[in-house]
Amino acid sequence: MSLDQLYQQIILDHSKARHGSGLAAIDAPAGAATGQSHQLNPVCGDEVTLRLAVQDGTVVQxxxxxxxxxxxxxxxxxxSELADGMTVAELHQVIESFREVLRSRGKVQADPELLGDxxxxxGVARYAARVKCAMISWVAAEDALNQAA
Known part of the structure; x- marks a missing residue:
């Protein structure tokens, strides 16, 4: 299996088994600061509402x-799988790295040590119309993280 095939499989697996999905059923831990952001891509209709909770400088949910x-x-x-357990600073760094890769039009390679899955x-970076699709939840996370911090 090539790296491209592996990456395609990761995206397919996550699109079917959505980790962290289910906003309505989750309450933040007592004492945690929360932030919530709703983002919409009017071009294609993608829509995400993301909530996160931060406690003692760590993303707990x-x-x-x-x-x-x-x-x-x-x-x-x-x-959602990657961010859980990160410090606020780590998550900001990961979001910025993800943004840099996606906006590079394929010129900046992703660091799997930092970005994980x-x-x-x-590969989405080579398709300008798809960059917003991949970024929408990350923009929501950055906004929610700023609210919670």
Missing amino acids: VAWDGAGCSISMASASVL AAAFE
Whole structure:
């Protein structure tokens, strides 16, 4: 299996088994600061609402609901799995790295050590129309993180 095939499989798996999905059923831990952001891509209709909770400088919970293409839903799933347990500073660094890769039009390679499964979205950078699909949940997470911090 090539790296491209592996990355495609990660995106397909996450679009089907959506980690962190189910915003309505989750309450933040007592004493945690929370932030919530709703983002919409009017071009394609992708929509994500993401809530996260921060306690003692660490992300203790990420949950989201959304509707859209497999790339946007897989990206939200990967993000929620990756972000849980990170410090606020680490998550800001990961979001910025993800943004840099996606906006590079394929010129910046993803660092799998930093991005984990999110490195699978590196190929999306070559398709400008799909970058917003992959970024929507990350923009929501950045906004929610700023609210909670």
